[in-house]
Amino acid sequence: MCGIVGYIGKRDTQTVLIEGLKKLEYRGYDSAGIAVFTPEGLQIAKSIGRLANLESKLENTPLVGSAGIGHTRWATHGKPSDVNSHPHTDHSQKFSVVHNGIVENYLELKEELIRQGYEFVSETDTEVISHLVAREYEGDIVKAVQKAISYMRGAFALGVLTEYEPNKLVAVRQASPLIIGLGEGENFIGSDIPAILNYTRNIYILNDGEMAVLTEDAVELMTIEGNFISREMISVDWDTVTAEKGGFDHFMLKEIHEQPKAYRDTMRGRISENGGKVVFPDLKLTEEKIRSLSSIHIVACGTAYNAGLVGGAAIEQLVRIPVMNDVASEYRYRSPLITPDTLVIVVSQSGETADTLAALREAHANGAHVLAITNVVGSSIARDADDVIATLAGPEIAVASTKAYTSQLIAFYLLGLYMAQVRGTQSEEEIAHVIAAMQSLPEQVESMLEKADAVKAYAEQIAGHEHLFFIGRGLDFSVVQEGSLKLKEISYIHSEAYAAGELKHGTLALIEEGIPVIALVTQDNVLEKTVSNIKEVKARGADVMAITHEEHVADLLKSVDQALSIPKTLPMLTPALSVVPLQLLAYYAALARGNDVDKPRNLAKSVTVE
The missing domain is CATH 3.40.50.10490 (Glucose-6-phosphate isomerase like protein; domain 1)
Incomplete structure (x- = not known):
């Protein structure tokens, strides 16, 4: 969610920021902005909509300077608008902040700051951070940031600048990704690797509860309490496309x-x-x-x-x-x-x-x-x-x-x-x-994602079939409808999801020797009935794979050909787990059939016509 870029060095900062933000467009956004130290001080340009809108604003009034931060926003607090776009500043416009994540207690902090005389112009939680940093500043931007975040609860990746210390860029990570890029006489921050890949392949990855202080010639890493730490530099050998996918083969x-x-x-x-x-x-x-x-x-x-x-x-x-x-x-x-x-x-x-x-x-x-x-x-x-x-x-x-x-x-x-x-x-x-x-x-x-190879092996087995059925009862029936849709969407295998108790009312006629049937068996109150339905399709030659809890695997293997286990949770919450192997099944089946996983034929991401 959202994209952050920061730079300090001798290049044209505006160009570095805009090019970095372009590399993060795949993350989605509804507005964009940059803040740059110029000879006239800290200046900001931001705009609703695509980066092209921001670039148009900058054509006649470019921001020329040696350090800056940029952001593509995905709205969470406040609708997309120029005012709600990042970066945000304090009322004096001497401090600027970009932020990914959510400040959970922003309302109480905002009310406190308003009582103290601070004026807000946006609907965002991020503006609270800029005012907090300004309030706590006593000549040391690092300490001001540390004090500010001590009041905050939630998730945040931050880039912070102040006009009072134009030779420093401060970065903070708490439950929202942030990396540091290392260059010669220049350094970078980014919410993802593609943002800086054109300039450096040497990075530090910040962990939760850590921050970095960047100058042109050095990077200091520390905890948010101020304890200095050392970190092994990582050299990234991804190409740009792979980097956008976070090292995965596909966005899905x-x-x-x-x-x-x-x-x-x-x-x-x-x-x-x-x-x-x-x-x-x-x-x-x-x-x-x-x-x-x-x-x-x-x-x-x-x-x-x-x-x-x-x-x-x-x-x-x-x-x-x-x-x-x-x-x-x-x-x-x-x-x-x-x-x-x-x-x-x-x-x-x-x-x-x-x-x-x-x-x-x-x-x-x-x-x-x-x-x-x-x-x-x-x-x-x-x-x-x-x-x-x-x-x-x-x-x-x-x-x-x-x-x-x-x-x-x-x-x-x-x-x-x-x-x-x-x-x-x-x-x-x-x-x-x-x-x-x-x-x-x-x-x-x-824990399930660590065991994806078992799903991959089964997906490769079914990839040669043209027809497949899912069955389940209760919430399992709701989940297999999503599993069937996923498989159809990207593998192009014809699949149908049936309420297992309805099989004998007509759909058993479709079961023939060797046809794959995936049975979801996670609802204990109908487990015995679902097993009876499984036996009905097995008796007609189906090849059945069950997805169930570990405690039921041994018994189910007496009735099915294969079984995958998922962790145990409350029955009502099980769909949030049981759908994951079905997503992986669709992905690996599509892969085995040589399909374009991310862009299936005939489909669009957003259906904007009736």
């Missing part, structure tokens, strides 16, 4: 591996400090409104619709309120029963999906409160909705959605828990129990 694989971070980012700032409750400080949906709701409609397309199937089941379980899922392209045309007591939740990765936007407007026309779950804060859907829960997955480049889907699941779980708190449908102990399990999900996904 990179984005699958980014899911643990996306989980953490989507939860960050929405769980109380003691872990006992969910908080949504910016939600306009009042507690009174939540208590008055009579029904919920979840409306989306494709992968977002599949996320809504899981989300709807979770909300029904937690909140005990009727939930109806609708494909957005059908929603308007069935004359849905919408009243002012209906909450309509629209889900879209891009926030520009035409059918979902039309459904949103239909809901508004009928008096419903509309809440959007989207990955793009400044999108059309986000602007038109009454409320927005941003998923904070960061930009997705691959057409086939992975981390956006799972981040949407996290958003649904959080919303369901929040509504359960308000309506009193779950005890405080149960809510805290679910939250604790959610906080373990990132590590559990990481």
